[in-house]
Amino acid sequence: MTALLEVEDLRVAYGKIEAVKGISFKVEAGQVVTLIGTNGAGKTTTLRTLSGLLKPVGGQIRFNGRSLKKVPAHQVVSLGLAHSPEGRHIFPRMTIEDNLRLGAFLRNDKPGIEKDIQRAYDLFPILGERRKQAAGTLSGGEQQMLAMGRALMSQPQLLMLDEPSMGLSPIMMQKIMATIAELKASGTTILLVEQNAQAALSLADQGHVMEVGSIVLSGTGRDLLTDESVRKAYLGED
């Protein structure tokens, strides 16, 4: 019972339509856990619920043993749960540096913030080169890097990435995945939502396959990668 994040029988609905129909999973500290599945499987809904943007209709979310069900979105961050939303949601008209600073909005330790900004630039050198440039002028992949860098600025215990590879060129996607691997190696706990099952599963310690609101299959990343039905459904093999 020492998992960092525990989700139990979580149910989320948009009006009458239930998008997440009672899913349960755990994320242990230091792990990379991935949710994969097709469009409309409920992956993004799950993440948005975890970060407080949506309210669940049932079930339990415990982070560090504390229930997140009643916590408003802006306070979830202060508990150590950072969300890099789908579609990146960077602030296009602010500079890259200001974007990163907003990621540290709740922090007050100036030297620590400067150090972490530098760390983001080390992780993504392109951001450092363009720190004074409007974020909207970045390419899609660079914006994704910024979104990840910004989420890390809150020093989260758990980083939630929603489809970081969406709409990226293959080269850029590889680069993003390599960065996630790097973050994993440095001990960051990550909950990764992806449509790119191959890339996500090869990184993940644990994987869960979602279909229309339910988890239909769970296992280690490697097991799922070799699983017959997963290969058929998500990796385009027959």
Added chain:
Amino acid sequence: MTTHTTAPGTPETPDTPDSNAPAATGLIGLPATVGRALATGGGALAVVSAFLAWTWTAEFPGDLTVYGYPGGLQVLVLIGGLFTTLFGLASYGVKGLKVLTPGNADSALKLAALGTFATAWYTVIAISAKLGGVVNLEPGGYLVALATLVALLGALALPFQRPEPDPADPDDTGWEAFRHRARQKRANFKAAFAAEPPAPGRTLPAWAEILVITGVMALGLLVFTYGIGTEYDELFIGFLLTAGFGFAALAKAGLVARISAITTRHRTVTMTGAFVAAAAFPFTQSDDQYATIGVYILIFATVALGLNIVVGLAGLLDLGYVAFLGVGAYTAALVSGSPSSPLHVHWPFWASALLGAVVAMIFGVLIGAPTLRLRGDYLAIVTLGFGEIFRITVLNMDGTSGPDVTNGSNGISSIPNLNILGFDFGQEHQLLGTTIGRFANYFLLMLLITLVVVVVFRRSSDSRIGRAWIAIREDETAALAMGINGFRVKLIAFALGACLAGLAGSVQAHVTYTVTPEQYQFAHVVPPNSAFLLAAVVLGGMGTISGPLVGASLLYLIPAKLQFLGDYQLFAFGVALVLLMRFRPEGLIPNRRRQLEFHEDTAAPAVLSKAGA
């Protein structure tokens, strides 16, 4: 002027899209050397003609009948001609004048010539129309018309970099082809006046830069004092033409960018300078006539600046903002010792100003708390409603349809003049050898309030809360994900804006003697009202300090000066706003910081390819 849009620009030939790079030619088919000489010479000739008589009778205002002494509109043409000549000489590369045009001398020359032409021809046409025919023109009038025309034609002959023609689709229908050609023409025409932002100049020593700022502030005061002091419609229109084109020419010359770079380096000096220049305004006036306009402009501008926190920084569209000005004014009026106030108390100014600000802020929170959960249009509708609720409530609290508090439509009248530390605002005072009248007294007090609002605006926009406002405005979801409490942050913006408006209102009550409900409507012919306040912010530039100040000055001065607009005033503003939104959506003074972010090294393809590797 618009006839020149259809001047023979080299029409692109759709069948030969490979025709090599278009030759650099002007809009008018004259050799560039001839054009430059004509423009410069025409400018000089316009200067000379300003010293001649333009008409034979002093019936046209400004007395343009005197030889050797320019008057009224002639002075404006003189200034325009001077600029044209100077930019012309600078475009020849005359040493020492290069400093005038760090940007594009040719574009500056074109706009200066256009502005001079517009002012001169406006004058000549106004004389002819007013006095009944061109026979009323003296040789000077013909000369100035000719000189400015020659200068304009010469300037338009100057070569410019034409945009790459976009090959037409051969399958286009006639209408599509026509539209394509029109688009092409427009692009060409725009390119004729285009100017690259100047390369950053070398940094002058600090004292020299401060001297430059002082000069600019003095110039600003001069222009403002001239504009506010124009005595007849024609002169004010001429002033608008000259000032507008003059500013555009300076912008193209790159001087505006240079100066704003300097003022950015010395923000505190700039602010102090602007404040001192504004404070000097009453001392340039011999009577209280224009100080009246000055103090109303200041009230309007201060409230607009407060609204800019709500609209420009936090992105909340508030259509009922004038209600907070009303709350402040009514609160101050109630405790002012006015005989028509049911509260027979007479508080000192500091207490009533504080009370006005606090009560307005409480109203801001009360109105904001339920409404700020709405987004965008819904918030606008609800604030519009609350603005009207305030006005109607005040109207009804007259003792018959409600409690007797505000005297209904009669308002609270005979509000006594302020008296701070024995300084009676109703009396004339001798200060620095000048007589400072009632309105000038209030002007100086109001200026202090403006300063407070400017400081609050600046401090808050640079602070943590300012960043949070911008984040909420840009992307509320992402801001929440950053841990920003959207509702609280918006409520702070709303309350702060209300508080500043209330502060301004507490002075306004004393300036106007009387507060009545219809002063605080949504739309009304006299600013400030919610519609005009919003227009001032949008026109001037959202999120800036100088934007609403400039916007409010224009929106107040134009109806005050152009009496003939009369009933068409609101219509004219509607048209002006639509045009502005179409052609310059960022406002007259765009947010500099944001612009910098957009334009700083946008072209860095080398870096891009490195990222891919």
